[in-house]
Amino acid sequence: MRKIKTYLFSLVIISLVSCKTKTVWDVRDYGAVGNKTTLNTKAIQQAIDDCNKAGGGTVLVTDGTYLSGTILLKDNVNFKVAEGATLLASTNPNDFPPVEPFIDATGQYRGQCFIGAIDVENTIISGKGTINGQGEMFTPKNIKATVKKLGITLAKPDLTGLVSKTNKYVSSTIRTSNRPFLVRMVRSKNVKLIDIHLRQPAAWTLHFLECNNFEVNGIDIHSHANKNNDAIDIDSSTNGVIRNTTIDSGDDAICFKSTSPKPTTNIEVYDCKLKSNWGAIKFGTESMGDFKNITVRDCYVHDTTGGGIKILSADGANIDNILIENIKMENVEMPIFIRLCERRLVYRNADRKPVGSINNVTIRNIEAKVTNKEDLRVKAATGFFFSGTPNHNLGHISIENIKINLPGGGTKEDAKVVVPENIEEYPEFTKLGATPAYGLFARHIKNLDMTNVSFSLRNKDEREEVIKINVN
Incomplete structure (x- = not known):
């Protein structure tokens, strides 16, 4: 009887092992x-x-x-x-x-x-x-x-x-x-x-x-x-989180795109370390679908030649409710560039969209040190560059608690520069050239709020600190 019980017990064990789910x-x-x-x-x-x-x-x-x-x-x-x-x-x-x-x-x-x-x-x-x-x-x-x-x-x-x-x-x-x-x-x-x-x-x-x-x-x-x-492209996608990520890329590090009319919405990026040869945090340029409800916070941007933060609507995107906060930048060319233009490219054989918009953008708690003058692609650096077009203004933009350290070196000739509109061209600050302001150059904006914003220079600059054209 004992042998029979032992045999039956062994069969049960073999059966249990053989039925174990493969993982x-x-x-x-x-x-x-x-x-x-x-x-x-x-x-x-x-x-x-x-x-x-x-x-x-x-x-x-x-x-x-x-x-x-x-x-x-x-x-x-x-x-x-x-x-x-x-x-x-x-x-x-x-x-x-x-x-x-x-x-x-x-x-x-x-x-x-x-x-x-x-x-x-x-x-x-x-x-x-x-x-x-x-x-x-x-x-x-x-x-x-x-x-x-x-x-x-x-x-x-x-x-x-x-x-x-x-x-x-x-x-x-x-x-x-x-x-x-x-x-x-x-x-x-x-x-x-x-x-x-x-x-x-x-x-x-x-x-x-x-x-x-x-x-x-x-x-x-x-x-x-x-x-x-590019390192990470979020393209017509929704409900995403990117965190605790380290990037060293030759092109954009984190880029919000829309190569279809569908939107990119409800995205959060935080605790990332970013280095790029073109742009660390970028919205566009491929931008048919809207960008809405996006937060980028608590990130470190360094050694970036193409811009720290770039928010670009070129192909019809309505960009709304964007929060950029708690960002430290070192050795960055053009810390913040916001541009609405009228390029209106089409992807995936969709219908061409009307000109888009940029509204309700909050940028706060930013500390940035701009690249030395000899390493700039644009001969005289500017901290902030915001621009709509003569027919399409930017909406509400709020910047607060900002410290930007710049190399200076702007000349009297730079102070006389008239920045081209280039309303249908690729929306990049290098194509627009130097501005007549070293701190902030802004134009075609319905509502720009500035609170506790400061600019410091490492060398003398002959340009004005802030210039606003068609800005309320």
Whole structure:
């Protein structure tokens, strides 16, 4: 009898173990090899697909450097690249099929990506490992060399329905760049990126397009391998949080976009450290849909050549209820630039929108030290530059508790400068040139409130401190 009981007990234990739900799908179990050279796209994708079919869990990339082409995430999958592991992009441009392609403001065909997610829910990219796009291998010269080496023909994109009817792109020629984004989330809900290291994309690093309820927490981005290498682009997306993130990018660090008529709303950014060669915190320039209810706070901006904070409505966006507060900037060119213009580009073959608006912008508790004069792209620095157009004023802007330290050096000739309107051109302060004021130059504004705003100079400046034109 004792033997029978022992046997039955053993059967129960075996049954319980065999019924245990699987929670981790290791890509090595699917044949993935972390030797930097084996192409693992199919193996990794199969692990993701099986995890999804089983109801969800963790797909694990660990112990090695895994080469791959485009990987598409699925519902309820935590794609985890473990500490010490690297997911490395293939250098073959044909390994990256388009994911929801579009034509951007410059006239470039976009859509290829390394990691993609389309219409998914509850997806996470996590782990303390690295996702590396090898962006330096996707320059025109290196793509040409790769094509020759592999003996392949580049896949030609289908542009049907993508080219705008108005076709007012920066370049009149539609160009294919074959430069995949690193991570691209499209029309997805409840998505997160946690702790991951994102490195060297061939184009944008992390793109949220028409997503709802997303979170970025504790990630680290380095993006200097190619052109147009934005770090994070929030594009026609809603209900998002970006926090505790470190960025060093060649282009915009955190950029709110709308490459569709749909809005970007209800976003909070805080506790981030940002460095950029173009703009640290930027709204636009691709700006068809509205930007509303957005807060950026408690961030450190440093060594940024293209502007600390830029709020730009160029293509019809109505920008409203924006709060920027508790920001420290060091070695930054043009701390704050706000510009409404009448460019009115069109994306995704949508109808052209009327001129937009910028209203109810509050900027407070800002301390900034502007870059030294010899390192400026505009010969004489200005702390704040706000401008609407003669026919379209900015709305209500409030700035309070501001301290800006500037290099000075403006001449009597600079004091006589007449700043061009450039109402339909790319809305960038470098295209408008120097202003006749070193502290604040403002024009075409319905209501500008200034409280406890101070400007200090490291050297003499012949320009006025503040100039307001058509400002109430």
